[in-house]
Amino acid sequence: MATGHIPEATVARLPVYLRSLTELAAAGDATTSSDVLAERAGVNPAKVRKDLSYLGTHGTRGVGYDVRHLTFEVSRALGVANTWPVVVCGLGNLGRALAKHTGFTERGFPVVAAVDIDPAITGTTVDDVPVHSPDQIAELVAAHGVAIGVIATPGNAAQETADLLVAAGVRSILDFSSTVVTVPDHVEVRTVDLSTELQILGFHLHQDLPPEVGKTP
Amino acid sequence: MATGHIPEATVARLPVYLRSLTELAAAGDATTSSDVLAERAGVNPAKVRKDLSYLGTHGTRGVGYDVRHLTFEVSRALGVANTWPVVVCGLGNLGRALAKHTGFTERGFPVVAAVDIDPAITGTTVDDVPVHSPDQIAELVAAHGVAIGVIATPGNAAQETADLLVAAGVRSILDFSSTVVTVPDHVEVRTVDLSTELQILGFHLHQDLPPEVGKTP
């Protein structure tokens, strides 16, 4: 089975496997199994095997997977050898937390700059990340080779920010703004909406509630 | 079609529709169509119609949907009339941002307390949210009727925190910790992993790259 095309659902799980593999390696395990990986990733073992089969990687029947080799295969599939500089737009509570977040750099996504419209903070730094004004987005992207923009602005500035990022040549956007931003086909947007997540949880809580009184008879 | 069972995929989109409806109402539109909603939600019009059909709600053929009535129906399906108090665990960069985030309260998810293991900050407040120590989780949950816990701790404290939340009676967990937490069946966990999101974007960037040189011939 060639590395031809990896389903989206699988791609979304690869980072979880990679993390599990790193932990296993740190624990000194040389080999592992789909059962162990499934347990750690919180999924079904068959799913692990099928996911890994898309990588064209091969475990050994009766034995399992070589942790080092599998780590290499998953890393290669994800392209983690690449470093993708990121710019964070909007330095509210969330944007500031993202700019300070050290986990990004560790995984190959260094925050090279932040952008905010407030002139009081442009020119300053947030944990060594320089803060610029929005009209400098194009320069920043060009200077650092930024491919990913993070939008953490208020909703009403999100589309405008996205437009600036796209015009500057950014090809991927991670949007925390609780709005749907429209971009050209060649740009990928992933939306993380914290309120929506809570509303989904709230839906299930609500569902489990005893049926309401006062319904129309 | 009865309100019997709403597919998960639909539930995940209802908050987006609800937001669009609120905007349309604010703009003074009395009626709208699946096309308009689809445009705003960034989805296919047929999907909007099918999603809404699960609510047992009825638009008017040839006319569209009544914005006020549809808002009511979607709100009811989501159970937004309920208020679900939330406790935020872990006051690092992200936890602090979440505790300060005003959007939660606006949508019926007030952050009633925060929890951190650092004795230097327990007893203080973060934007009026009181900070307690982890061993007070049970009391907090009981006192405020908390049903949802947010985990924003470092990864190594996540499972432990989840256990405390579950023991205290929390039924839903929103996990930002980049780990897979294990909980009993009656507890729902949603995971938001920021690094994973970036890695998925990175995967596609990597895929679009010209094929690497130096492959085995």
Added chain:
DNA sequence: GTGCGCTTGTGAAAACGTTCACGAATTCCG
């Protein structure tokens, strides 16, 4: 009223994702 244009609601088809179940490959042990 009758006809026309618009928009919903929904079967049916297609695409996608998950899980099952089992053959095949490997190791280990007696």
Added chain:
DNA sequence: CGGAATTCGTGAACGTTTTCACAAGCGCAC
């Protein structure tokens, strides 16, 4: 060496989600 125990890889079955396509209902114009 032969058989039991593992564990992978994968075709097939199943379930979910998306999309299509069109009949049915509604309003307006005349």
